[in-house]
Amino acid sequence: MSVGVAVYRETSDGVDRQVSGTADRQISNTAGHQISDTVDRRIAIVVVASVVVLAATIRVGFAWAKGLLGSSFGFDESVYFLGAQHVVAGEFPYRDFVFVHPPGMLLALTPFAWLAELTTDSAAMAVAKVVFGLLGAACAGLVAWLLLRFGVVAALFGGGLYAVWSAAVWGETMLMMGPLLNVAMLVALLSVRRPGGAPVAGVVLGLALTVKLWAIVPLVVVGLWVLARHGWRYLVRFTGGAGVGVLVIVLPFFLMAPGRMIADVIGFQSGRPRSGPGLGERVFFFTGSLIGHGRLPNVVWLIVGAMAVVLVAAPVIVAVRGRVVPSRWDETVWWSVLASGVLAALAWAPSFYGHYTGFAAPALCLLAGYGLFVLRRNLSRVRVRQVVTGVAALGLAVLALAAGRVIAGGHVQPPDLAGAAAGHDCVWMHDPGALIEADVSGDQVERGCPMFVDRYAVAMGEVSVSDAEQTAALPGATGYQRAIVEQFRGSDVVLVSEIQLAELAPDTVAVLGAEFTRADDVGRYQRWVRTGG
Structure with missing residues (x-):
């Protein structure tokens, strides 16, 4: 044949x-x-x-x-x-x-x-x-x-x-x-x-x-x-x-x-x-x-x-x-x-x-x-x-x-990440991979929790800079920062690392501190829980 x-x-x-x-x-x-x-x-x-x-x-x-x-x-x-x-x-x-x-x-x-x-x-x-x-x-x-x-x-x-x-x-x-x-x-x-x-x-x-x-x-x-x-x-x-x-x-x-x-x-x-x-x-x-x-x-x-x-x-x-x-x-x-x-x-x-x-x-x-x-x-x-x-x-x-x-992946997530995210309606995380590995991404999409699909695409549409300049430029992306504030206010827990905090504007960090209380750390993440929640 x-x-x-x-x-x-x-x-x-x-x-x-x-x-x-x-x-x-x-x-x-x-x-x-x-x-x-x-x-x-x-x-x-x-x-x-x-x-x-x-x-x-x-x-x-x-x-x-x-x-x-x-x-x-x-x-x-x-x-x-x-x-x-x-x-x-x-x-x-x-x-x-x-x-x-x-x-x-x-x-x-x-x-x-x-x-x-x-x-x-x-x-x-x-x-x-x-x-x-x-x-x-x-x-x-x-x-x-x-x-x-x-x-x-x-x-x-x-x-x-x-x-x-x-x-x-x-x-x-x-x-x-x-x-x-x-x-x-x-x-x-x-x-x-x-x-x-x-x-x-x-x-x-x-x-x-x-x-x-x-x-x-x-x-x-x-x-x-x-x-x-x-x-x-x-x-x-x-x-x-x-x-x-x-x-x-x-x-x-x-x-x-x-x-x-x-x-x-x-x-x-x-x-x-x-x-x-x-x-x-x-x-x-x-x-x-x-x-x-x-x-x-x-x-x-x-x-x-x-x-x-x-x-x-x-x-x-x-x-x-x-x-x-x-x-x-x-x-x-x-x-x-x-x-x-x-x-x-x-x-x-x-x-x-x-x-x-x-x-x-x-x-x-x-x-x-x-x-x-x-x-x-x-x-x-x-x-x-x-x-x-x-x-x-x-x-x-x-x-x-x-x-x-x-053959390598992205960031290695903390082993207790899923436990820290469990039991909350809407958990805000900077990294979509963290949401998926914590097994909460699908549920949060179904609940209508506020989130970015591609946060960098949103930001780069506002401040068009090279990859090396992103961290310094992101705090100045005012529309992007306003969107993060709105997402914070629609969430009951925020998990964010020190590196990720550097990408936030001072006013955005101020909202986090005013409306959330830092509870503990989960690996490299700070866990902030809504005050009075």
Whole structure:
């Protein structure tokens, strides 16, 4: 049986040769040789399953071993989960609370928000993290599947790289948008191998765009691919599919609050000041966390980045220099275009965090698998080829060990936090992750307790500053401070740390002292109980 890819196997003379006898179609690539479009299904299943198991072990197994599935929730993932709980309760982004992304992420988490009503908030979020980790493992499997046309070694290396590389792992051990974007991207790349897959590619990339605006990059690249390879008729189908994917998710929210949605999603992101690491440090985040950024001069990181960009662009350079028209470009050239576009977006982005590297991981891992295939194909000696394969396997092992270093949660919460929050109608906490871990977030949403979903988005909409300037700027965000005072007055307990107090204006702290009495400390939190309550 065939799975729609080609297979190369090493023969006795040490050269990768195409297995013949079962091909049902031939595809020309930029190197001029013909590639069979079939592979034995059993081989494909073993390869893909091996990669998926490895990726799942790292994403879910490591997080479980570190105790991070049901605790130590990060800020962003907690915002998304709390937002989903608001949606389940009938409160919607843009109309009822600030949310600076399209609504797709919140909708993706609503099943887990419903689960929280049957279990606990922290348990439901732990289940969600497992599912997102498995979704990341599926992405590794899709990378391997796409590379099977270049043989088992290429598929295992490219898929294995996605499985163990911190650039991909970082954002797939938390409830981040990366797994949703990447699975859509990879399904689209698989779909456009056939002209009839253009609408499917459009739909999944349209859905990805409802999660994060960055999906515009693969949407444009794949659209150009469809146009060049299949023509205008299929581009129309692709565009129609994308439109359906976007509208079915976005339109209901847009109709509820069109102005607020545009301001939150477009206005906030376009007006965001440049902050975070420079280009050199952004390159560092792609290197597998093997050594610290400060151990090498910044210029070294820039040189490494420039060399990597040249390698990424190599398939495009070869095609252009060979005067191959885009309609004849092999998919590897389009992978190169996609990777180049994504890297350009990451370099240009006003802010950058470690897990952003995951957006580039699919295309980079596909190119890595293809690159190993090309390298092995151009080595005639069997022993040298075996050494290259061994070095590649050793590299994956080293990256797998290093991946454990990037698997980390947010703040570790005090063990008695849930007990301190129990028995109160409305508990105010600065960190949404603390509300979830205390297992009170869902109940408080149902009760209508005043709270932010994303406090920083609210504040940054008022004082647009870099990340480094936030703590100093927040006391001057008068609207944000008034909202906190109103939330204090709707709560019967306030749990706040010294660091969080530094973000409050003097008048806000004065209200806390006048209307609440400091009762005791719960870990790093001061527990303030309403006076006379």
